[in-house]
Amino acid sequence: MLLLMSSIDHYENFPVASWLCPAHLRSSVQALYYFARTADDLADEGFEPAHHRLDALGEYGADLTNCLSNATPSDKWPRIFGPLKLAIKQHKLPAQPMFDLIDAFEQDVVYSSVGQGYRNREELLDYCRRSANPVGRLMLHLYGVDDVASLTQSDAICTSLQLINFWQDRAEDLQRGRDYLPQGHKLQEELVFARELMLQGAPLAHRVKGRAGWELRAVVQGGLRILDKLQARVETEDHTQLERPTLKKPDFLRILWRCIRM
Numbered sequence: 211m212l213l214l215m216s217s218i219d220h221y222e223n224f225p226v227a228s229w230l231c232p233a234h235l236r237s238s239v240q241a242l243y244y245f246a247r248t249a250d251d252l253a254d255e256g257f258e259p260a261h262h263r264l265d266a267l268g269e270y271g272a273d274l275t276n277c278l279s280n281a282t283p284s285d286k287w288p289r290i291f292g293p294l295k296l297a298i299k300q301h302k303l304p305a306q307p308m309f310d311l312i313d314a315f316e317q318d319v320v321y322s323s324v325g326q327g328y329r330n331r332e333e334l335l336d337y338c339r340r341s342a343n344p345v346g347r348l349m350l351h352l353y354g355v356d357d358v359a360s361l362t363q364s365d366a367i368c369t370s371l372q373l374i375n376f377w378q379d380r381a382e383d384l385q386r387g388r389d390y391l392p393q394g395h396k397l398q399e400e401l402v403f404a405r406e407l408m409l410q411g412a413p414l415a416h417r418v419k420g421r422a423g424w425e426l427r428a429v430v431q432g433g434l435r436i437l438d439k440l441q442a443r444v445e446t447e448d449h450t451q452l453e454r455p456t457l458k459k460p461d462f463l464r465i466l467w468r469c470i471r472m
Contacts, residue, residue: 232421237354238301241293241350245274246311248290253315262321263315271312278305301352307344314341318388328388331403334392335369342372353422360418366411369428372440373404374433378439378454397449401441415472427469432457435465 231239252266272293273283278298283291297303314337320326328334346364350356376386376390377384377397383390391397408430416425439455 233424237293237349238297239349241244241290241297242303242345244291245294245308248287249312249315253319260319263319265320267312267316271309274305274308274312282425285316303348303351307347308339310344320388325387325389328392331395331400332394333388334373339365339368339374342368350418353418362413363411363417366407367414367426367433368411368413370407371429371433373400374408374436374440377401377404378436379448379458380451381451381453384450397444398441400439401444403435407435408437412472425468426471430464431465431468431472434468435461 218471242472249267249270252270255263255266269286270283273287274294275281276283277291277295283295286355317337343365344410346368348360350360350364376402380391380397391400412430415423415430417423418426435457436455443452443455
């Protein structure tokens with residue numbers, strides 16, 4: 211099922227083992243998901259000191275380098291790098307998006323350890339370029355889509371999803387010392403910006419054929435529905451105390467209808 215649609219924590223951008231995902235790609239999608247989720251977990255390792263988490267991410271990156279160069283990774287994450295190595299070999303996956311993900315997680319550790327926020331939207335978007343956009347680019351690579359227009363639309367969708375995740379988890383993130391809202395910006399305007407990005411990327415669902423295109427429709431409409439709920443709440447509630455929105459049966463029916471009409 212779509213992680214976004216079920217509001218499961220961690221890597222919301224990945225359609226893991228969805229029935230809409232072609233069977234021949236499922237194992238590779240899962241390998242990429244668990245690679246990203248494990249890096250996320252290393253960055254978010256409870257009360258571990260920041261330098262311990264950075265050391266772990268450094269070792270994780272070294273194992274990725276070994277995996278890409280056909281060297282033997284360490285024995286710390288065999289269930290991650292075994293399947294990932296096979297996916298890389300089968301699909302000739304590009305290395306940079308995976309290193310970008312690790313780099314973004316390292317930035318998260320550094321920023322949260324010193325309580326550093328984002329000075330402006332451009333700085334936040336640069337973070338999203340490394341923390342979210344690589345996911346879409348890797349997925350498009352699996353589907354053999356590499357034209358500039360599709361990559362640009364994918365970046366817009368993934369950045370929007372990342373922003374939506376920030377804003378729906380804002381209360382929890384603040385408790386962890388993470389503040390993604392750019393200085394001087396209001397949450398209302400950032401919700402509008404996230405919607406604009408999602409709508410810019412939405413045509414990608416028509417460029418990607420078959421089941422993947424329908425899955426993209428669900429991702430887009432699911433994200434927009436969560437934005438609906440957030441925008442309705444932020445008008446009347448303290449945005450530092452907002453509860454994470456949940457999607458219920460009527461929401462899924464609305465999303466399905468919007469997917470069909472999209």
